[in-house]
Amino acid sequence: MALDTKGREFGEQDRVSDRVKKHAIRLGICLHTCHSVIICLKQTPNPTASEFIPKGVQVPSSHLGAVSQSPAVGSYSPAIFTNPMMSTPASLAPGLSLSAGSSPLHSPKITPHASPTPHRHGHVLNHSSFPGTADGLPVGQVVANASPVEAPSLAAMVQNETVRGTTYFYTDPRVNQHPGMVFPSYHVYPSPSPNVAYMQPKANAPSFFMPDELRQDLINRHLLTMSQIDQSENPDIPAEVDNYHSLFPLEPPQTSPMQKSNTFGYTTTCYKAISSKDCMPYCLRRIHGFRLANTKCMALVDMWKKIQHSNIVSLREVFTTKAFGEHSIVGLFYFELFQFYFISNKCLLPESLIWAYVVQLSSALRTIHSVGLGCRVVHPSKILINGKTRLRINCVGIFDVLTFDGHQVNPLARSPQFQQEDLAALGKIVLALACNSIAGIQHDTFHKAMDLVALNYSPDLKNLIVYLLSGQSRPRSVNDIMPMIGARFYTQLDAAQMRSDVVEEELAKEVQNGRLFRLLARMGTINERPEFQKDPSWSETGDRYLLKLFRDHLFHQVTETGAPWVDLGHIVHCLNKLDAGIPEKLSLVSRDEKSVLVVTYADLKRCFDNAFSELLAAANGQL
């Protein structure tokens, strides 16, 4: 096979010089199979060494020292990439640590010991010994010209200067804006902030998802959002209902088709559905066999649609449809991906959790009552829980459509009654939570239940239930329970803010990964491209040739012993420098070892952008 032959030829030449090479490397001598033999002086980590500084180039000596303290792979599981040098980061002399750079199989600039990773937990004060500093260029290293073919494009790209027969390619770096202070000129990864790293769960506060659970939860949500049915096996589910498609049942099928919802008194089914308008997932709740008599109720629906609250599942719209083969009314809600229904606990609930629910439910009721509406669905089956303690009331507004009385002049006439019922329902729920059974809601067991509450919980909680369930001289108001909640508001707020910090910390870890992924993906479209614009050597010549060498620098380095050097820290590090196009220099060695090119990341970035723009232009038919 053609590729194979090529491979084998390549191999012979390598195997021949192999033993010699290893030896040469150990001596710090860069051996060449071609005309010129080049001696690389061992480089010292001292930044003041007589390094070639191109005209007008002035790089801060402590250029980004912080890097090596930064957990460059902070947001990556170390299990996936292991760094062979992790074990002995400090055990090697600086001189030695850089000599491996001359190995013909990789560029001299970076070596395993220069990886940002090993230093991660080290304490390095001598900035100049960092990777990413400008002192990495071997002193007096001989740099041959690039092959004549790409010389012109190279020349057009970067300035170059020849000193003692050594050609240096460079561009003027940006000037350091803050004398004495060094800000990262490319993205580096800070360690987690201590306030999250050392966060302790609080006894009296509701718990919330910590990082790992949070990520698992997010992935589960993705799964549920993207799940769908096999149309062929579910002929009864319509392909499309109004502007919604890809219906996916969210509730187990009824035992009998005649089974009615305890809440609404009609048969109901609930689907996830995708809107054709905004492509977002919604929750579609169908009320079977309901014929809308009076469209005046839409006035109430409009009021509901205006309500936005973090503890209410927002109603999007209500419409009638025959898509299910009969007259149905459909309520569309935001799809909240709250998977778990209320009350599914084995043991007695901590009082802090019950109060967390009380605060959120009363918060929702207060918003609803304040606009003159009644909730009417304060029922365990209509309350969704997520993230352990976050709660939302579901199916609001449906009742106002089902039981709309066209003869009423004022559609809100019965709201005061509904609001009283809401508060009583809230009382029943708190009671059910406190004795951890729906049974508590039944009237005959009420007193036994209250004794349980008095036994296990604070008087405040008992008083709250009594206020909500026992007869009152004047109408109850959700505002009356605020004093009973009292300082627990502070607890809830503290917990909510702490949770926010946790999620934000996770986001901070990930926020750069999309960018890095796009960068690698773009590089993939350029490197090794077999053919472009009838030029099969496109990815091998000119700007692209440098990028090919950079690819090797990134991925294919080996240690002195010839073992592969696999270090995600190094990859992330170099990619961030490339993306920022910093003036820092690096040397790239061609595979045939004939040329060593000293270029800055800024040059590479220019090559990269040019090459990719060419591809895009061609893709868009502009070439």
Added chain:
Amino acid sequence: MALDTKGREFGEQDRVSDRVKKHAIRLGICLHTCHSVIICLKQTPNPTASEFIPKGVQVPSSHLGAVSQSPAVGSYSPAIFTNPMMSTPASLAPGLSLSAGSSPLHSPKITPHASPTPHRHGHVLNHSSFPGTADGLPVGQVVANASPVEAPSLAAMVQNETVRGTTYFYTDPRVNQHPGMVFPSYHVYPSPSPNVAYMQPKANAPSFFMPDELRQDLINRHLLTMSQIDQSENPDIPAEVDNYHSLFPLEPPQTSPMQKSNTFGYTTTCYKAISSKDCMPYCLRRIHGFRLANTKCMALVDMWKKIQHSNIVSLREVFTTKAFGEHSIVGLFYFELFQFYFISNKCLLPESLIWAYVVQLSSALRTIHSVGLGCRVVHPSKILINGKTRLRINCVGIFDVLTFDGHQVNPLARSPQFQQEDLAALGKIVLALACNSIAGIQHDTFHKAMDLVALNYSPDLKNLIVYLLSGQSRPRSVNDIMPMIGARFYTQLDAAQMRSDVVEEELAKEVQNGRLFRLLARMGTINERPEFQKDPSWSETGDRYLLKLFRDHLFHQVTETGAPWVDLGHIVHCLNKLDAGIPEKLSLVSRDEKSVLVVTYADLKRCFDNAFSELLAAANGQL
């Protein structure tokens, strides 16, 4: 140059057959320059077509239909990758849309029109016509054996079966667990959830960072955390203080070295510093020229260290040091990266914002007072703001060290007095916020300031200030102001929960990118590796050869016209399938066009894992 020559040879051969190819492609004919000429029948998108199904292989026909509705590039800025087909996703006949697959330069399986991207906003009900379904295999397509060299490794890897001279490679896919329901078998990206997408700012609620600001804020924080000084230009800053290094001044240098802090009455300086123990950033506050007389005060410091609250910057430790060349005491705090000090506003503040501050400050004070301590730093200069409305009190505990009275038996003896001062200080701050100037704090202007408050804000706010600043018959308590806050607790909590939803939504977008990046990085270490274990053809043979073809499939596809097909959606899509190792089949075409390999992503995943394990083993010296 060797690489160049190689390139040119490669080129010739290509240029020769170029025109012929283009024509062949248009006819849907896959033309080969070698012995065998193969006719590809145009494939139909109909999944029930008589496709070869290997023994015991049964793939759900609607395998992951949802994919094509998923914004596969959801978390990527489309600006970076543009899809040439975006414009005309539906305008091509399905037959045609797939024939291009036979183009020798890329594998037949995926074509631009089959990209998940174009369908993104489309409404596709025929699942079987999706990319990612199992029907992509051309009917009766002739599949030549892989070259003898890799045949054995291939055989060991996957089962294969020859039908009508066609060899199919396959493995038994997993059985679908949920009949009638299809859950994604690899990661796909849901659209944003509507409750965040349609989130409206609330008039009476404190505002918070929306996604873009949030990301910018995170990046700025990274920058500040990683910034450091140039040691050589800052000789006065010690390299190391106790267990902390890399000091970075957080406050502008004093105008005169004798300048004293208004708060503490000593010269103070503040640095960011990295801990050598946990490598995390901390805020180091130095009190110049202070000699600690009595270590009993450490009892108070220990109390402070125990306080964890989302509105207090936690104190980590206090120690004395001579590192600055004189006796100094140093307080170490969590580095919160809250950049902005309090009160830096031009116009009158919205009342909702003032209440947001009141709630958070009183929450902090309540926590401090409840353990018997006094805050003593309720001062604009010690209050940090972030994310528009989030607030933290800084420098707690310092005063208890500076003014510690060793003669007191009970170190908390003066706390009641301090707590009263805290509440008065809170009153001054609220007043200063309400009339938006520190001047309001001065006593002589008090009444004018109060008139302003009465003019612009609610009576509640005025009453709060009056309660905190005017003399009271009995000692004030932070608990007394809860009723004045009242229902505003609900507003704060709602805002905090909404913000949490926004941040979580952002995290949901990014949470998969780290994984994808690692995947591409690992692939980079395998593809085109010049030499491994003395075998230069390692990356070109056996398992790795399949991965090389997959790389081409991923990055180097072209359209019928030979234009590059650049589509991040396709790349993300295929990588997720690879990572999940799903049973879906795809066909890979070798560059020399001699062989078409039909493999499943599961097979590719196995190749991938094997190859990378080999590398890691070698890197860890186990080979």
